[in-house]
Amino acid sequence: MLLNSFIILIYINVCLASTGDLSPFFQKCVDRCLFSNCTKDDIGYKYPRIVPLSLKLLRWTCKDNCNYECMWGTVDALVSRNWDVPQFHGKWPFVRIFGIQEPASTLFSLMNLAVHCRYFYYLIHLNGDQTMVRFWKMNSIVNIHGWIWSCIFHTRDVRLTEIMDYICAFSIVSFSLLCALIRLSYWKTRKIKCIFTIIMLIVFLNHTAYLATGLFDYSYNMFLNVFVGGLTCVLWIIWCLKNIHKYKHLRKCLIFVTLMPAVTAFEILDFPPIWWLIDAHSLWHLATVPLNIVFYNFIIEDIRYLQKEDVIKKL
Incomplete structure (x- = not known):
């Protein structure tokens, strides 16, 4: 003994x-x-x-x-000996519930999915075939697809679900950048919008092919996501600060783009799960739920504003 x-x-x-x-x-x-x-x-x-x-x-x-x-x-x-809890295969130990590996992250991913589904339903019932309406609808579809795979990945972490989660995460941040570029160049020519779309499509397809090999560099993938997401926030912030005195609804966009980098700090924090369920990553998923609601409210108000402006320009 x-x-x-x-x-x-x-x-x-x-x-x-x-x-x-x-x-x-x-x-x-x-x-x-x-x-x-x-x-x-x-x-x-x-x-x-x-x-x-x-x-x-x-x-x-x-x-x-x-x-x-x-x-x-x-x-x-x-x-039992009051020693540090290690990670296993790069992850903290989580209590498995009904076979679900990371119950909290799965639940909070479902909450984000519900938000995007709800507002996508709202967007498809908006009148008009405006450029931004089409792009924001596509943005919702991209997010819905991404959060579905996030739910699947956190339910069962295998090689396929991991790769799909990374691909979908990049699709969300890259399409968000494209939407920002389209909105900021809304009054420009269609040619400029096409150029932005082609560039972002090439970037996305190139990185997707890289991730699909399964031999990618995790640090590089994180860097690229942070860079694209950060660039998107910077563009929105500059545009909002420049025009906020004219359009009150830009405050909601400004709230979103300033708080999103702040809650992303959860991804940097690292601690053993509380009750073996809630870790920093799951808290990040939870924090994005109310922020997405704020941003969708900005989208809806901005669409209504653009529709009014389009009518005025046609007169």
Whole structure:
């Protein structure tokens, strides 16, 4: 008994020096679990009748389940000794609910999805075939598609859902930049709008092809998203400050573009999940819900303003 305790202490000590999934304690646990519960391919279960239906529906392989069970065995050993909680495969440990890996992030992604669906329904019932109406409708569709994949990714993190989540995230930020460019050049010629559209399409397709290889640099992907998103915010801020004395509805846009970079700070923060459910990333998803509502209110008021201006110019 003393020898076993000593061995566990050694394994946990090593765990503190590296990520959780690289610790000998975790790896030994997984090896034992695979031998006892899994078929030779590590995918199937030797005793499938005892596997919950939720795990079968969400395609948790036997190896995935062993990783999850052994993760908590390692975490429990650490917490009982008041030691730091490590990450596993680059992620904090989360309590699995009905097979969902990150319940809070999934829930908050669904809330964002609901916001975009609600306002897309509103946009399609707006009168007129104005340029900005069409672009804001497409923007809603891009966001709806992106948040669907965010829900899927946080429900089950596998290679395909990870890549799709990154592609969709970039589609959101790149199309947001395009909408900003179209709005800021609204009174310019159609040729300029076409040039902006082609440039952003090329940028998006190029980065999507890069992400689709699955061999991308995570730091570069983050940098590009932050750069495009930051550029979008800067353009909106300059335009709002320049015209806010003429158009009161620009205040809502200004609120959005100034608070969005602030809540993005949640992505920089990093701490073990509260109640093993809520981490900094999930809080970022939660914070974007009210901000998206504010921005949609700006969009609707701006569309109405442009419609009035178009009527005046035709007279």
